[in-house]
Amino acid sequence: xxxxxxxxxxxxxxxxxxxxxxxxxxxxxxxxxxxxxxxxxxxxxxxxxxxxxxxxxxxxxxxxxxxxxxxxxxxxxxxxxxxxxxxxxxxxxxxxxxxxxxxxxxxxxxxxxxxxxxxxxxxxxxxxxxxxxxxxxxxxxxxxxxxxxxxxxxxxxxxxxxxxxxxxxxxxxxxxxxxxxxxxxxxxxxxxxxxxxxxxxxxxxxxxxxxxxxxxxxxxxxxxxxxxxxxxxxxxxxxxxxxxxxxxxxxxxxxxxxxxxxxxxxxxxxxxxxxxxxxxxxxxxxxxxxxxxxxxxxxxxxxxxxxxxxxxxxxxxxxxxxxxxxxxxxxxxxxxxxxxxxxxxxxxxxxxxxxxxxxxxxxxxxxxxxxxxxxxxxxxxxxxxxxxxxxxxxxxxxxxxxxxxxxxxxxxxxxxxxxxxxxxxxxxxxxxxxxxxxxxxxxxxxxxxxxxxxxxxxxxxxxxxxxxxxxxxx
Numbered sequence: 025x026x027x028x029x030x031x032x033x034x035x036x037x038x039x040x041x042x043x044x045x046x047x048x049x050x051x052x053x054x055x056x057x058x059x060x061x062x063x064x065x066x067x068x069x070x071x072x073x074x075x076x077x078x079x080x081x082x083x084x085x086x087x088x089x090x091x092x093x094x095x096x097x098x099x100x101x102x103x104x105x106x107x108x109x110x111x112x113x114x115x116x117x118x119x120x121x122x123x124x125x126x127x128x129x130x131x132x133x134x135x136x137x138x139x140x141x142x143x144x145x146x147x148x149x150x151x152x153x154x155x156x157x158x159x160x161x162x163x164x165x166x167x168x169x170x171x172x173x174x175x176x177x178x179x180x181x182x183x184x185x186x187x188x189x190x191x192x193x194x195x196x197x198x199x200x201x202x203x204x205x206x207x208x209x210x211x212x213x214x215x216x217x218x219x220x221x222x223x224x225x226x227x228x229x230x231x232x233x234x235x236x237x238x239x240x241x242x243x244x245x246x247x248x249x250x251x252x253x254x255x256x257x258x259x260x261x262x263x264x265x266x267x268x269x270x271x272x273x274x275x276x277x278x279x280x281x282x283x284x285x286x287x288x289x290x291x292x293x294x295x296x297x298x299x300x301x302x303x304x305x306x307x308x309x310x311x312x313x314x315x316x317x318x319x320x321x322x323x324x325x326x327x328x329x330x331x332x333x334x335x336x337x338x339x340x341x342x343x344x345x346x347x348x349x350x351x352x353x354x355x356x357x358x359x360x361x362x363x364x365x366x367x368x369x370x371x372x373x374x375x376x377x378x379x380x381x382x383x384x385x386x387x388x389x390x391x392x393x394x395x396x397x398x399x400x401x402x403x404x405x406x407x408x409x410x411x412x413x414x415x416x417x418x419x420x421x422x423x424x425x426x427x428x429x430x431x432x433x434x435x436x437x438x439x440x441x442x443x444x445x446x447x448x449x450x451x452x453x454x455x456x457x458x459x460x461x462x463x464x465x466x467x468x469x470x471x472x473x474x475x476x477x478x479x480x481x482x483x484x485x486x487x488x489x490x491x492x493x494x495x496x497x498x
Contacts (some may be wrong), residue, residue: 031277041076041105043068049100054093057263062089063097075110076101086113087238092271126340142251155212155219161296165327167320170199173311177203180282184250189273189283193290194313195359195488202284204252207284211271215249222258226265242268246275250282253498256305261296270301316486323350328365335412341378342368349384351394356491364388399490401439401453407490408435411482420455434483436462437469442490 039082046068051059065085070077094111101108166174173192180190192200208219225245232241245251250270259266276283287294290312291305316324325347341371346368354361372380379387409416412431413437419432432454439450440462445458454462473480 032413032477035095041068041071041101041108046104047103049103050097053100058093063093069114071105071108074107075112077106077112077114079114081115083115083236084233086115087386091242092267100154149412155208155217156205157209159202160208160209164199164206165320166326167316167323169314169316169320170259173203173313175200176309176311178206180207180284184211184215184280184282188277189285189305189308191287191305191308191310192313193283193287193310195288195357195484197359198313198315199358201314204254204284204286208250208252211250211282216247217250217251217252218245218248219254219367221254222256225253225269226258226262229265229268245272248276248281248492250284251276252284254286255288256285256288257294259297260294263298266298266301270298270304273304280426283308289487298472312481314481315355316358316361316471318351321355321358322347324358324361325351328362332369341372343378345377345381346384349381351386353388356488358389364391367391399442401435401443401445401450404438404442404490405435405453407486408438409488411486430479433465433468434486436465438483438486438490440466442487 047059047064052062062085066081066089067079068076068080080089081194090113098108098111101111161174161178164174174185176190177192179186192203194200204219208217211217228241232238251433259269273283285288285305290310291302294302294305331341342365350361351362352365367378368384371383371387385392405416405419408431409419412427412434414428414431418428419435421428436450436454438448439445439453443450445453447462449458451457451462469479470485473483
């Protein structure tokens with residue numbers, strides 16, 4: 025009889041709190057995506073005087089809801105019943121696992137879990153937090169294309185959180201990771217530094233979900249003084265990862281920790297990244313590292329030769345002619361420039377003599393014709409059309425609208441730069457245009473690249489994408 029009365033009493037209370045109506049309010053406040061992914065999984069079990077008992081399928085879902093949405097959930101519930109100030113969760117109909125109040129998080133129930141796990145999550149992170157001592161500020165060669173990025177990176181050493189976050193971007197092999205590493209080397213002497221790639225961050229995020237170690241994941245990344253993340257563009261399209269990263273990012277900024285990020289494009293060009301994250305990136309200092317000019321490439325080459333002499337104790341004789349040849353021909357990235365030098369040096373050591381210019385051409389044949397066999401005019405046209413958001417039919421048409429002329433000229437210019445096709449051949453691929461049209465297009469783009477920095481960056485990005493098959497979306 026008593027149980028029956030209690031059951032009726034609880035049923036009456038639940039009737040005063042319409043859960044279906046609450047769920048509609050959740051959907052309105054949080055949006056359909058968040059509701060379907062998380063809040064829909066909550067089921068009302070019991071209504072008490074000042075709290076609700078709610079069931080969720082897993083501990084991870086409970087942790088996710090409580091760490092991100094709990095205050096707002098309680099706010100919605102209070103709009104229906106002002107006396108509710110607390111939510112208790114049950115997982116899979118098991119006894120109550122934890123209790124959360126609207127004014128604070130009671131995490132005492134997790135303490136045992138933290139202590140009973142045999143392997144602390146830190147052990148799985150620490151092996152990837154390795155900073156290369158050979159990539160420091162002292163051996164970073166500075167030129168006009170990277171001086172701002174270099175100075176901004178050094179400023180962080182003197183005044184942490186002066187630029188927060190610092191966001192460095194460039195094409196591949198331009199020195200972003202070198203600067204990131206150099207910052208870590210200096211700051212790790214007296215601060216807790218976490219240096220990790222976005223891909224590795226994602227790996228540990230997924231691993232933590234699977235092993236129910238999200239609390240440890242959060243604690244580890246949110247208790248660092250300096251967070252250095254390489255290739256942030258790899259978070260594209262990973263909604264759950266971005267959600268966690270945003271809260272980690274906000275927590276570190278609020279406590280005055282320094283964040284430095286690198287990417288292959290500016291924040292506003294990151295596709296499938298939450299707008300609020302891109303906004304936070306843009307709110308710091310954003311610096312691009314441009315392609316090195318001939319003088320910088322030459323200085324880098326000489327610096328590498330000096331390093332080889334220092335480490336190996338013997339002179340590496342590479343003539344000025346060969347050095348100039350390498351610097352003139354290898355323009356796409358510093359990494360390839362150094363790779364070309366390593367090949368020449370290896371030849372010199374094996375045969376005990378420096379190669380001639382003709383031999384150097386043979387040694388570097390695949391670099392000099394980098395990806396030429398894979399680059400077609402059709403590939404170039406497709407990439408340019410996608411970038412400028414026009415169709416290929418529009419590009420190849422006879423129309424001379426301004427929004428079509430510029431991408432057409434860009435595609436012709438890239439066809440001349442990235443393929444070995446003759447001018448008439450290129451013209452034939454653009455609806456049988458005359459070779460004089462091709463010459464005019466090439467000269468126009470060469471002039472505009474000097475005057476229009478935005479177009480210059482866009483063409484560099486297109487060239488990298490075509491040569492390295494780098495897509496904008498992951």
